[in-house]
Amino acid sequence: MQKNYKKSFLLEQNLIHLFKEKKSELFGNCHPKVALSRQQAFDDFQAKGLPTTKEESWKNTNLSKQYEDIFQLDNPLTELDKSAGEIFQCDIHGFDTDVISMLNGWYYSPEGKQLQILENGIVVGSILEAQKAYPEYFDSYFDEIAKGRNHGLTAVNKALFRDGIFIYVPDGVEVEKSIQLINIVNRDEKMMINSRNLIILGKNSKLSFLHCDDSVNHNPGFINTLTEIYIGENACLDLYKLQNINNETALLNNTFIKQELNSRSKVNVISLNGGIIRNELNVEFSGEGADADLNGIYLMDHEQHIDNQVFVNHAVPNCNSSELFKGVLDDSASGVFNGYIYVARDAQNTNAFQRNNNILMKSTAKIDTQPFLEIYADDVKCSHGATVGQLDEEALFYMMQRGISRQDAYLLLMYAFTAEVTGKISIEALQSNIEDMIKKRLRGELAICEKCVLHCGHPDIPLEFEIDMSKV
């Protein structure tokens, strides 16, 4: 009976080695909670190792190729060439954002400001700087949500993260401009990047945040990001994740959200391209009257793999959650959706809704969907549904009878399929931009471009079926 036997992967060995070698650097100038978290996570990692398909929640996502690859694990902060500043230009028509950037795992500010205080006392900058400047926020919030919730790769992140972003929105402040994080990797080596973010929304505050993961080259990579978001009483968060990375890159995006009394969160995860993408979204209600609206679109083809793990913990009564994830899988792409709604004992008057719809385009594509409910309170309204199917043949014929080619009819229907999710994006300019990207993606025109995921520098290719009547 060989139990718990686990092969040690090359990456595992290298990571352990790195931790030991760089210990003084990692722990230098650390906030005590950061140091504690690093050490605990490292111990945990040594015990657990990297997650493999033998673990229930990793059954359908296999990273063994990455585990045996040689990555540049420690990326020294080097001087940036001047053109790098160009990378971060991003103009979405009618949509003005404050852009912050991560370059090769390090917070990057063209002006050299690692921590900035914007109007109304909003703090934005590097998590490394923030722990020194604002230890009190780290005392109260750092690792408070993500603590102890580890699989091997979250442990790796916690132990080894080099940098990340920090955002603090004071009580009562509504951030007018969206803040946009552009996460770019442009080095020629294969890199593994661990970055950790902390976002704090004070009472009655409001923030809309775009998190863009983008590749600018075709080098293999492994991006492992952990984000903790604390939404204070009556605060409101709009979170958009736009993922457009190359086919050789694996992206693990782990987000922990904690919501206080009457707070609201709205999350849209748009996965357009990527070798392996795994999004873990953990939402916990710790105050009553909170509301979470979690949505996602994934459009995968070739050998791509997408894995969305959405866990909603109704720990207290009177909260609402809604999940809607929709995806199209073409070629040999594979998809996983694992939704988990947990309703604690006494979390009465809970409304939880969950739906996952998939379209398989080819016989080589596949989907595993697991919409789970675990419910311990009786005064609840919970429902979930999952479907796997095709585009409606009746509708295709109807369109063709009106003269629309089969291919265009396909595109229209696929676009319509995703519209239910994009329709929930509340910033109009962003919505139409994302819709355009989806159209391009569906037409196979969305390539890894030299700019960020939002294709700012490029004039839009006119799309015949695109009409926005509001603009006529």
Next chain:
Amino acid sequence: MAKDKQNKNGVLEEVTSSEYKYGFVTDIETETAPMGLNEDIVRFISAKKNEPEWLLEFRLIAFRHWLTLDEPNWALIDYPPINFQNIIYYAAPKKKKELESLDEVDPELLDTFNKLGISLEEQKMLSGVAVDVVMDSVSVKTTFQDTLAKHGIIFCSFSEAVQNHPDLVKKYMGSIVPYKDNYYAALNSAVFSDGSFCFIPKGVRCPIELSTYFRINAANTGQFERTLIVAEAGSYVSYLEGCTAPQRDENQLHAAIVEILVMDDAEVKYSTVQNWYPGNKNGKGGVYNFVTKRGLCQGRNSKISWTQVETGSAITWKYPSCILKGDNSIGEFYSVAVTNNYQQADTGTKMIHIGKNTKSTIISKGISAGKSNNSYRGLVRVSKNADNARNFSQCDSLLLGDQCGAHTFPYIKTANPTAIVEHEATTSKISEDQLFYCQQRGIDSEKAIGLIVNGYAKEVLKQLPMEFAVEAQKLLAITLEGSVG
């Protein structure tokens, strides 16, 4: 308002607290194997049954494999570790000699089954259901065998089948649930004692319902029966299964295997009303029910329909499944699972679509009351070549009271673009409006709950053969006696 709530809780209490009425023990002389499990016990069982060498070999291989396995722990059930050495693996009511006629059946036994509402006297039977009765480890009586034989149907105890139809048993046993399948399948394959065997030859439509009644009687014993049903091309059979056990303070283990093989154009309908002793109000005692049931739709246009009403057992771990291998084959699963007090159920199905144009339907209704937990766990898998596969699943949960849990764990795996798979589920409680409506029409809350729950489960209950459906309806009401808030 508060008073109202209290009243209702009172009703709930009453509804859920009624007694298990099959909890008596029959005082009958019983022959048992020594307690514990080792190769000698396996040999003892085999020798007791006068089995051929190959069957002993089968048991021993399974036993050795079982030793290498760990108990599965993925289900949402919680129980102290089972001491497998603390169980008696063979217990048989002592017989004086081979039975020639019903007159020779021990009157205590006859009385037992009369109390359970099962008459072994054929002339007394109204509906014409052939019954095989299994008490502890052995089959005590099979009725209507002669009538069935005229149609070429074999319906007998598994032990008899081993003696009289060894070729058939050898050919099919373990072909659908191999001993390696899981922990409890391996255990059963090593120590199974009896069960039913049923063979419907080509083109025969079985004229009566076949039924097996399982009863655990002896203390400290486990029950490990096997059922094997083979339906040849173009045949049809409807098979019923019922189970009860005495009320005892210690937990008893039941680990059964059911295998069904269905050829071209044949259909098997398998209905279960499971009412093993569920333990008392405080969660003491009750049967641990770990069952592997699987049917293979091997032939084109073949069909298997599982219907289960699960009201008993302290723990239920059971996933009656269909492997839809033949083109156009159909699998159905209809389930009502009721848990009350400290009962735990983790039950559902697997629908494995392999052939083209295969269809499956899953209707599951979970009802939790008291401090119980009730989970639906089901897999729908569409293989690469299963063109035009269709599945529809509807899994609803009803919560009665705020101390129980209702969970849904569907797994959907699709690798064919022409498949359509739909899963829907809702979780809710009985609405105050419904209750009030009934009350306003003069129906008291207890009756109203019974009414509403039965309505809720109707889709499944209507799948049951008539006599069973009536029984099941009563059972639902009884199990829930005392439960809405």
Next chain:
Amino acid sequence: MLLNIKNLHVSINGKEILKGFNLGVNKGEVHAIMGPNGTGKSTLAAAITGREGYEITKGEIIYKGKDIRDMAPDERANEGIFLSFQYPVEIPGVSMTNFMRTALNAQREYQKLPPIPAGEFLKKMEEKKQLVEIHAKLTNRSVNEGFSGGEKKKNEIFQMAMIEPQLAILDETDSGLDIDALKVVAKGVNALRSSENGFVVITHYQRLLDYIVPDFVHVMYDGRIVKSGGKGLALELEEKGYDWIKKEFEI
């Protein structure tokens, strides 16, 4: 001749539904095709428009001098064949406006014309909406989604008005309509009648023909036309029912 169907045999899943169907339609003509249920009227519409699963085993469909049997449905549509569906499908997420514009531009591309300018398109939408008295807000909704039966049928005529086909097939457009909606639909159709286009009106009842007056009436039975005549034939059918036709041809 606009449309010439010769000895058409059509099967679905190997079962023959049309059994030697003949019909000639000239520009400017309205032909009504009547007959009891299950005689193949809708199969005819499907065969002309090229629906999948309808196998032409014998005969030909000549449209504007060309055999269209091998043309894809969208190509036939762009050649000017329009079907008003008996059961218009709902297409969630696709707005009517977007849908119509896509269809019009597909047609223009086929004719090697540039896409229709937004202003012109909107003007046309407004104009045609009024023609069928379709509520303005319907066009902001998804195609047919949540439309009532009557609205769906009006929407079909609205689309016909937008697309301006040369051959329009109306499949049971009157079914499920109240008298007011029927009048609106007929008004729309009549407004589009010209010497340049032809209509095939499939209907079970004579009622619609009070408003869309046909040049020819054909009675279909068991997969072929068994009787043809002028508009008087429809009235005769209304009076006598279909039984006499059945009796006449059932041996």
